[in-house]
Amino acid sequence: MFKPEAEKRATRDGYGEGLVVLGDTNKSVVALTADLAESTRAESFAKKYPERFFECGVAEQNMATIAAGLGISGKIPFISSYATFSPGRNLEQIRTTVAYNDSNVKIAGHHAGISVGPDGATHQATEDIAWMRTMPNMKVVVPCDAVEAKKATVAAAKVKGPVYLRFAREKTSVITTGKTPFTLGKAELFWDSKKPEVGIVACGIMVAQALRAAQELKADGMEVAVLNVHTIKPLDGSALRALGNRTGALVVAEEHQVAGGLGGAVAEFFAKDGPLPIEFVGLNDTFGQSGRPEELLEFYGMGVGDIKNAVKRARKRK
Amino acid sequence: MEPLHEEKLKYLEELAVRMRETLIQTLVEAGSGHSAGPLGMADIFAALYFHVLNHNPKKPDWAERDRLILSNGHITPIRYVAMAYAGYLPLEELKTLRKIHSRLQGHPHRTSLPGIETTSGPLGSGLSQAIGVALAAKLDHKKYRTYCVMSDGEHQEGNTWEAIMFAGKYRISNLTAIVDRNNIQIDGATEDVMPLESLRAKYEAFRWNVIEVNGHNIEEFVDAVHEARAIFEKPTVIIAHTIPGKGVSFMEGDYTWHGKAPKKDEAKVALHELRTLGKRIKSEHE
DSSP states (O other), X not given: OOOTTOOEEOHHHHHHHHHHHHHHHOTTEEEEESSOTTTTTOXXXXXXXXXXXXXXXXOHHHHHXXXXXXXXXXXXXXXXXXXXXTTTTTHHHXXXXXXXXXXXXXXXXXXXXXXXXXXXXXXXXXXXXXXXXXXXXXXXXXXXXXXXXXXXXXXXXXXXXXXXXEOOSSOEEOOOOTTSOOOTTOOEEEXXXXXXXXXXXXXXXXXXXXXXXXXXXXXXXXXXXXXXXXXXXXXXXXXXHHHHHHHSOEEEEEEEETTTSHHXXXXXXXXHHOOOOEEEEEEOSOOOOSSOHHHHHHHTTOSHHHHHHHHHHHHHTO | OOOOOHHHHHHHHHHHHHHHHHHHHHHHHHSOSOOHHHHHTHHHHHXXXXXXXXXXXXXXXXXXXXXXXXXSGGGHHHHHHHHHHHTSSOGGGGGGTTSTTOSSOSSXXXXXXXXXXXXXXXXXXHHHHHHHHHHHHHHTTOOOOEEXXXXXXXXXXXXXXXXXXXXXXXXXXXXXXXXXXXXXXXXXXXXXXXXXXXXXHHHHHTXXXXXXXXXXXXXXXXXXXXXXXXXXXXXXXXXXXXXXXXXXXXXXXXXXXXXXXXXXXXXXHHHHHHHHHTTOOOSTTO
16 A cells, blocks of 8 residues: 655645635635635635635734634635644634634644744644644544545535644655545554554654554564544544554554644543553654754654654553 | 614613613622623613614524624623513523523623624634624625624734724625723723724724714714615724713723622612613612
8 A cells, every 4th residue: 555655745735625626516615814825725726716715914813713703604614824823823713713612614724743844843833733632612633645635625624613624734655545535533544464563543644654664664574553543533432442452552653742632632542441551753842943854753753763663662561 | 774763762772771770680690790891882782682783583593684793702791681682582591691501601602592693702803703704794695784892902902903904905894893982991991001092093094984973872873883884895893982881870980890790789779870860760679
């Protein structure tokens, strides 16, 4: 299934394509941005459906609240900005006027994770999953590649209520196809073996990293399984339990703070459902910095080697 | 909206006084909440629910209804009272305000009570929600109008000015904002805490049509609403000059009444004054 030489595209590109599909098929869909139409890939929708596109200027709080008004009036607004600004800058507006208000708003948080690269930590969203998954009424989706991002965008419009979609800036390997199953709320096994010793649970661009690790581990003679948990909320408990039962130890890999993200969600689940050893790959209570995406991932402990080491640690703890 | 005849005007004025009485009773029962703002906006809420709005209390979700967005959610008690008088909820239910399992949350929650259009309380985000509602009407070619009641203090929020800028750009003319210019906020007079003047010049600079009225003169207010409906180029803001605590002498103009409810003995005095005002008092203990 996974080829290292696979085509590379950014998940934000999939978002832009998904938006256009929605524009073509659903007249209720409208899009808003806060001076980031091109970078968030909302531009294609804006060009094709200018009457359903609203440029808010550099005003993320206004963008979220206007969307909240649209969302309670029969529209399906998608708001696009960098995740550090939306849902960062406008977090309270999202909490009150989108989540508590139960307005049908889809929040597209772009430039998530450390792979944003040279822009530096101000523009690298590394706490956003934690913010959003603790919010009642909110669903949280982190697609693993551009193809899945397109599917997730289209799927978000079909579920009623607030959804947070998280996208990355950097081009990464396309690891799924149009035929790969995708259902919101349902995790998918992307790598399996007869007797996996450790299960790797990942989201976003870390799924491809996990697959690379799995491939290398296999060459070293160690079997693992990789579960793509694109929907962090609601969490697919039965898929996690099944993986936990088969492996007895897990590694969670995400481009986010170790605290509060997918790792937190998985740990909460197993603490209640029957504990097992879990190792966490992500940012350890630190901000990022400027640099090239791949060197930042290595420096902050989210490289392929880091995942392999975490797998070995997890196995030892069984 | 029908013309405002003299008889109707008199009815609305008397209704506003009765609403103030019910408000005081409601706040005493709740034991906490805001007094000054709701009292100051009683005349405008009477005018909105009983003259201006095209609505049907029996069908709160009617698609063609005018939308009333309350941005400064803390004055929601006067809205609940107006809604109770209009038939959205039993008057008796006002006693549940701020209590557990009540539909009447301390700050309004959209999905708790039919007829409440948005969740509000945190200031500065009502106008932009009203813009979203009005934009949806434009996209769908619907005729309903959107009204947004705001406080003056929330013009210190950046989000408010982002919204004002946006509405000017997109000429949201099916939206009328109503600013309760009562000059007070929690920490004192608005012009001491963070000066807002000149509000008129600021709105005009952001491409809005501005009308200033005496917020206790229902006729003036209704005239302003009519004028706003006739303007198709710009959004309109009605700056309503009001007296916080209006109708209760010891609350009028006193910012310390912004965020507290009267105690039983204070309520007794307040009710006595309001009943005198309504010319319906017979004894101290009525």
